[in-house]
Amino acid sequence: MKHQTAAMLVIGNEVLSGRTREANAWLAAQKLFERGCKLAEIAIVPDVDSAIVATLNRLREQFDAVITSGGIGPTHDDITMESIARAFGVDLIEHKFIVQAMTEYFGNEGLNDGRRRMTRVPATASLIRCEKTIAPGVRIGNVYVLAGVPDIFASQLDSILDDFGTVPYQRREIEVALPESLFAAGLTEIQQQYTDVEIGSYPGRCGPDPCGKICLSSQNPEALQQATDDVRAMLKGFQHR
């Protein structure tokens, strides 16, 4: 059965210190929306074992699936595989297929300590391979452990997306040059009529001529179209005053 809800767990000091702008959860959010899987939470935690273990265990209990990004490289700050093994209470093992692939690629001498580190995955995990790297991601239970480097993450994500969602979400946006407070009551009424349409209102820059957007999304195309028409009609009432 495909996952209908998911959480994204981003692991990396570089995001929390403001060095790197998060990009992988941003990509996953877009892809999961297209697939019709609800991304219910994004958590960004440091390269700290206790934080990874606690957050992962909370999220994998709470949602159908968890996608992690980051911390699976060869350096000391790459602790994701150990932490995930600990979260699941399983051993970290050298995976013979990864050892074999690395030996073929780098030769016996090239399989240094750093690369050997990348051959270790939680026991019971299955591999998620992609063409961009020899070191694979893994799947264990309902958790998908992917790389932090954006182009590798993107490639690995593509290869797992078939597990997520059934009915794609669609979105409509309406530009609106009115203050939100003016149409808030009308929008609330429409939201209450359409329980399977999610309506959000996002103001633009503040100023004398506010121009924001009303955003509608749904897995039900007909309801989406009707709700969009209703919002447009409601707004028209104000513009003609």
Place this chain on the structure above:
Amino acid sequence: MKHQTAAMLVIGNEVLSGRTREANAWLAAQKLFERGCKLAEIAIVPDVDSAIVATLNRLREQFDAVITSGGIGPTHDDITMESIARAFGVDLIEHKFIVQAMTEYFGNEGLNDGRRRMTRVPATASLIRCEKTIAPGVRIGNVYVLAGVPDIFASQLDSILDDFGTVPYQRREIEVALPESLFAAGLTEIQQQYTDVEIGSYPGRCGPDPCGKICLSSQNPEALQQATDDVRAMLKGFQHR
């Protein structure tokens, strides 16, 4: 006493659906780093009361302070103030100063239901004003409730930053055109020598000529300089081989 650790709680379906790329936590991460406050977690949750309440209560217990962004406007999806009041177990009240300011600005007739919504804040909260908007953010306990619109968030954030951090973090970056696995062991040794320096290694695009960065950060400038020198010396050993 200033906050030494903080978490950021971003509230908004628009980020989880991939409509909007998160910008406020990204800004806060940079500003807190400069101030010397450790941003220990970023959580992004939907406009859902139970998610906001549970996440806020976890984070405010776990860290010195929490900064929230989003959900304080006039529309039906803006539920942050109610949820925060519920998390603290206090009533939501019409704040007389906000009512007064809004009445002055919009006139009695302009104070419609939407705007009246924005006058309600958790009892016991104090106001965080900024020039960009009449509707203020609030502080309650160790929680700072700020707007989601990026320029308003930025302005409100600036006004509270003096509460955060004591000794600024500094950062050094070293470009490195070597595969991470080659210097991973050397980097681990240096990391072990400098307990107050955080060292991360971030590969660039994968390919035959990897060019990544080693990133060092610390609140101790001398240790930072020494560790940086040690890393450079360690890398030089490889480049001359």
